[in-house]
Amino acid sequence: MRLLLVEDDPRLGPIMRDVLGVDWRVELVESAEAARDAVRTTAFDAMVVDRGLPGISGEDFVRELRRQRIATPILLLTALGQLHDRVEGLDAGADDYLVKPFEFEELNARLRAMTRSYDQPLGVEIGGWFFSPEDRSIESPYSGRIALTETETALLAVLVAEPERTFTREQLLERVFAQGERATTVETYVHYLRRKIDRDLIRTVRGRGYRLGALD
Secondary structure: OEEEEEOOOOOHHHHHHHHHOOOOEEEEEOOHHHHHHHHHHOOOOEEEEEOOOOOOOHHHHHHHHHHOOOOOOEEEEEOOOOHHHHHHHHHOOOOEEEEOOOOHHHHHHHHHHHHHHOOOOOOEEEOOEEEEHHHOEEEEOOOEEEEOOHHHHHHHHHHHHOOOOOEOHHHHHHHHOOOOOOHHHHHHHHHHHHHHOOHHHEEEEOOOEEEEOOOO
């Protein structure tokens, strides 16, 4: 599972990265601005954000993520331990709040609890996006969850099931659409999907049909 760690302390940050790295794929950044760039390119399973960051505070960064409807579980880390400080952090959109100094055993336990309670449907990652066919949605690394129609979900599911295969329009028509539909219907729904996701996630193979694009 991927964890974004936003911590500007030059000593504590690397230590946290190494300790948490036993159970997580940790990306460490030192500012909210750098965290923004990381969130744009990577889908994280959880975040640990220091409240007292330089420039944009951790609390404001969490607010920004929630305004963008990014629902990734977030633990806010801070040296401020008064009740009103904890309330402000939670009201900003954090899922949990841990006061420094802390024990790594407790931090790990809180992260496990946060990710257990996060209702993430079964699915597959496609080029940084997370496709959840049962939920009829795809999670964008830029803007959060995007709802898909039943037909869009079925079309993408066929491509995802055999990512190395190029499907002709006729094959997709037979698998996804009702009898009597024309091949142009496939092109129409590929267009609909591309308006919602990165265009290169569905690749056009000239003269043959379509296949899944980005596989990383």
